Structures are given as C-alpha cells and as structure tokens.
Amino acid sequence: MAKNAFYAQSGGVTAVINASACGVIETARKHADKIGKVFAGRNGIIGALTEDLIDTTAESDDAIAALRYTPSGAFGSCRFKLKDLEANKREYDRLIEVFKAHDIGYFFYNGGGDSADTCYKVSQLSEKMGYPVQAIHVPKTVDNDLPITDTCPGFGSVAKYIAVSTREASFDVRSMALTSTKVFVIEVMGRHAGWIAAAGGLAADKDNDIPIVILFPEIDFDQDKFMAKVKAMVDKHGYCSIVVSEGAKHADGRFLAEQGTRDAFGHAQLGGAAPVVANMVKDALGYKFHWAVADYLQRAARHIASGTDVEQAYAVGKSAVEFAIEGHNSIMPTIVRKSSNPYKWEIGEAPLSKVANVEKMMPRDFISEDGFGITEACREYLVPLIQGENYPPYENGMPSYVTLKNQAAPKVLPAFEL
Numbered sequence: 001m002a003k004n005a006f007y008a009q010s011g012g013v014t015a016v017i018n019a020s021a022c023g024v025i026e027t028a029r030k031h032a033d034k035i036g037k038v039f040a041g042r043n044g045i046i047g048a049l050t051e052d053l054i055d056t057t058a059e060s061d062d063a064i065a066a067l068r069y070t071p072s073g074a075f076g077s078c079r080f081k082l083k084d085l086e087a088n089k090r091e092y093d094r095l096i097e098v099f100k101a102h103d104i105g106y107f108f109y110n111g112g113g114d115s116a117d118t119c120y121k122v123s124q125l126s127e128k129m130g131y132p133v134q135a136i137h138v139p140k141t142v143d144n145d146l147p148i149t150d151t152c153p154g155f156g157s158v159a160k161y162i163a164v165s166t167r168e169a170s171f172d173v174r175s176m177a178l179t180s181t182k183v184f185v186i187e188v189m190g191r192h193a194g195w196i197a198a199a200g201g202l203a204a205d206k207d208n209d210i211p212i213v214i215l216f217p218e219i220d221f222d223q224d225k226f227m228a229k230v231k232a233m234v235d236k237h238g239y240c241s242i243v244v245s246e247g248a249k250h251a252d253g254r255f256l257a258e259q260g261t262r263d264a265f266g267h268a269q270l271g272g273a274a275p276v277v278a279n280m281v282k283d284a285l286g287y288k289f290h291w292a293v294a295d296y297l298q299r300a301a302r303h304i305a306s307g308t309d310v311e312q313a314y315a316v317g318k319s320a321v322e323f324a325i326e327g328h329n330s331i332m333p334t335i336v337r338k339s340s341n342p343y344k345w346e347i348g349e350a351p352l353s354k355v356a357n358v359e360k361m362m363p364r365d366f367i368s369e370d371g372f373g374i375t376e377a378c379r380e381y382l383v384p385l386i387q388g389e390n391y392p393p394y395e396n397g398m399p400s401y402v403t404l405k406n407q408a409a410p411k412v413l414p415a416f417e418l
Contacts, residue, residue, distance in 0.1 A: 002032065002035055002036040003035065003103055003106060004037045004105065005024075005035050005107070005321075006041060006053070006104045007038055007039070007110065008045055008048065010112075010118070011079060011111045011114060013299065014313075015158070016153055016157055017073055018071065018074045019317070021040075021110065021317060023313070023316065024110075025056055026065070027321040034325040042076050042406065043075075043076035043078045044077050047076075048095055048099075049094055049416055050415075051416065054404075055408070056404075058405050058407040063402055069302065069393065069402075071300045072300055079114075082121050092125065092129060094416050097413055102409065102412075105132060106324050108320050108324070109138065110137075110138040115137065115140075116137045116139075116355045119136070119352060120330060122135045123352060134327070135352075136329075137331070138320045139153060139334070140313070142157075142189055142299045143189065144159075144196070146355060146358075147354065151385055153313035153316055153335075156305075157305040159199035160304060160306045161304055163199045163386060166243060167204075167208065169184050170203060170212070170239075170241045173239045173241060174238070178238065181288050182287040183241075183281050183288070184242070185244060185277050186241070187244050187246055187293045188244070188298060189298060192247050193218070193360065193361050194214070198378055201373055201374035202386065209237075211236065213242045214374070215243070215248040215256075215277065227284045229372050230287075234285075242281075244274060255273075274291040275291055277291075302401070303391065305389075307390040308385055311388075319333040319347045331350060334348040340380050366378035
C-alpha cells in the first residue's frame with residue numbers, strides 16, 4: 001500500500017529551493033500508487049518533531065507549479081540539527097511516533113551539509129529502531145560546498161546575481177572614479193568555501209576589462225599584499241572593485257568579520273567583512289570607498305535566477321522521489337557534469353555516508369597564482385552554471401510569487417517540547 005511522504009526545507013533558503021519542492025510534490029502526485037500524501041514540515045525538521053505538518057494535498061496543481069518561480073522557503077525553514085541517536089534518543093522516538101501516526105514511509109530533506117547529516121541519521125531509523133523509512137537528501141546550498149555533486153542547486157543563481165551586480169557596480173564606480181569613489185567593496189556569502197566570491201570574477205571578461213580583487217576563505221589574508229594589489233589596480237585603471245567572502249580570514253584562522261557569537265549549528269556568526277576591508281583601504285591608501293553586503297538579496301533574487309540552476313533544482317527534487325519509489329535509501333541525487341562546452345549534465349547519486357559533514361572547497365587551481373582572482377579553469381566551471389534566464393511571471397511591474405495555504409494536518413499526538 002502507498003505510504004505518505006514527509007518533505008522539509010532546512011538551513012538558509014535560496015532562489016530555487018521551491019523549485020526542488022515543486023519537483024518533489026509534482027512527481028509524488030504522478031506516483032499516487034506508491035506515495036499517498038506529501039506532508040511538508042512547517043519550519044523544517046521542527047515540523048516533524050512538533051507534529052506541525054502541512055497537508056500539501058490542499059494545494060492546487062497550479063499553486064504547486066508556481067513554486068518553481070517563487071524564491072525562499074514556501075514551508076518555512078530552520079537551523080536545527082538532530083543530535084546522535086545515543087545522545088538524544090527522545091527526538092528519534094518522537095520522529096517515529098509522528099511517522100507512524102501519519103503513515104510516513106518516505107523522508108525528503110532539502111538542505112545543505114548539516115541537513116545531509118540529519119537525513120543520514122533518519123535513514124538509519126529502520127536499522128537502529130525498527131521503523132522502515134526511506135530517507136533521501138535533496139541537495140541545496142548557495143555555498144556550493146556539498147561533495148561529490150558537480151554543483152549545488154541554489155549556487156548558480158547566487159553566482160549569476162553576484163557576477164551581474166559586480167559588473168554593474170563596477171561600471172558605476174568607473175564613471176565616478178576621477179573625482180569621487182575609487183574603490184567598491186561587495187561582501188558575499190561563503191563561510192569556508194569561496195565559490196560565491198569566485199563568481200564575482202565573471203564580471204570581467206575579454207570584452208569588459210574590469211579590475212577586480214577577490215578575497216577567498218581558502219587564501220589567508222595578507223594585508224600588505226592585498227594593499228599592493230589594490231594600489232596597482234587603481235594606478236592602472238583609476239578604480240577597483242573588491243569581492244570579499246564573509247569567510248575571509250587571517251593566517252591564524254580569525255575571520256575578518258567574526259563577531260564573537262555563534263549560530264544554532266555552533267558556527268561563528270559572521271558579518272561585516274566589507275566595512276572592515278573598506279576601512280583598511282581608506283586607512284592605508286586614502287581612497288574614497290563605498291561598500292555593500294549582498295546578504296539575503298543574493299539568495300532571494302529569483303528575478304535573475306540562472307536557468308540552469310532552476311532546471312537542476314527541479315531535477316534533484318524529481319529524482320529524489322524516483323529514487324525513493326525504486327527502493328533507494330540514504331542517498332542524495334547529484335549533478336554529474338558530462339562536458340563544459342557544450343554544457344551537458346545528468347543526475348547521479350551519492351551515499352549520504354560520504355556527503356554528511358563534508359565540505360567541498362575551491363580547488364587551488366581555480367584561484368590565480370597571486371590569490372586574488374580566478375583562473376580559466378574556474379571560469380570554464382562557472383560560466384555554464386549562470387546560463388539562461390527563467391523569469392517569473394510579472395504583474396503590475398512586480399514578480400508574481402505564490403503564497404501557499406499551508407493548511408495544517410490534524411494533530412493526533414501529545415505535544416512535544418524541543
């Protein structure tokens with residue numbers, strides 16, 4: 001008999017995570033003989049623990065289809081990591097209670113590295129606690145740092161946004177540089193991996209000789225070398241744009257932007273690398289500057305999403321369901337690059353045991369020898385990921401996004417406190 005499915009979104013959302021949700025739900029509806037209802041967790045895994053389940057059958061086919069064009073998390077997300085079974089059996093007992101109460105046999109968790117870890121732990125429930133559940137991780141992260149997969153849905157759209165924004169801002173600075181601003185600094189996401197920062201390098205190409213300096217997390221920050229590079233750029237071009245990753249750090253491991261606080265996953269809370277760098281430049285070289293922090297704008301910009309990214313985000317959601325009904329468990333759909341020019345890709349799979357808690361950094365041969373730019377190999381990797389436009393529908397000059405009903409399924413269990 002058909003079992004119900006649980007789907008949830010986790011961690012920082014993206015411009016295309018709802019396209020993956022669309023892929024999951026639409027594909028499940030086509031396999032009603034295997035999958036009954038799809039319940040979505042309100043605010044991620046917390047929705048499972050608190051039995052706060054959204055009944056997606058209340059949504060029309062048109063509303064679900066509109067998710068493909070809508071940014072952020074339609075069902076709410078969270079930063080909550082399940083502890084090991086031995087450390088907190090209470091949470092796993094609760095998950096099984098909820099799964100049994102709602103006849104859930106499929107678990108689809110849409111997120112990044114920490115979410116892969118949660119999904120891997122849930123996949124072990126049938127073995128360790130005697131309850132059969134097939135857990136498939138649906139990859140998502142703007143940081144592009146999941147292993148094995150060629151790229152991560154969410155990254156291509158952020159890369160496109162940062163590349164476009166860096167080029168446009170550079171044109172602005174160039175026009176004012178003689179008598180005003182000479183340096184523009186844009187801060188981008190990326191705690192340990194510099195993939196998003198690298199995308200800023202795409203602003204310059206053979207037709208656009210834009211002076212860009214990139215600060216990667218993978219390259220220890222050297223203030224003297226950095227100032228020399230910026231001065232050389234300004235001396236030659238009259239201006240310079242700087243793309244700094246939030247995870248840029250000193251040789252001793254201290255983040256340029258570390259605030260001394262930590263998030264729910266225990267990671268150092270970052271924010272403020274751009275003003276730190278801009279003021280360094282001002283103090284050392286005296287240049288007038290402007291700075292900006294892309295922050296949520298870069299990951300919410302569905303209006304300029306990469307067509308490639310949207311297609312891949314939908315594909316991993318669709319494939320997750322197909323893998324599940326074929327009997328797979330404890331895996332993640334991956335994107336396998338077959339060629340870069342022309343760009344060809346297909347869906348593969350990776351065991352969660354090799355994905356959970358593993359970060360994929362920028363290869364050194366993707367970073368220029370001086371540590372401040374990207375190489376042709378990096379450009380060849382990045383360019384296909386930002387290709388194509390997939391504009392949402394517009395109404396009265398504004399993008400038209402869907403807001404779901406998010407109708408709650410009836411609760412049948414006692415309340416549970418986190």
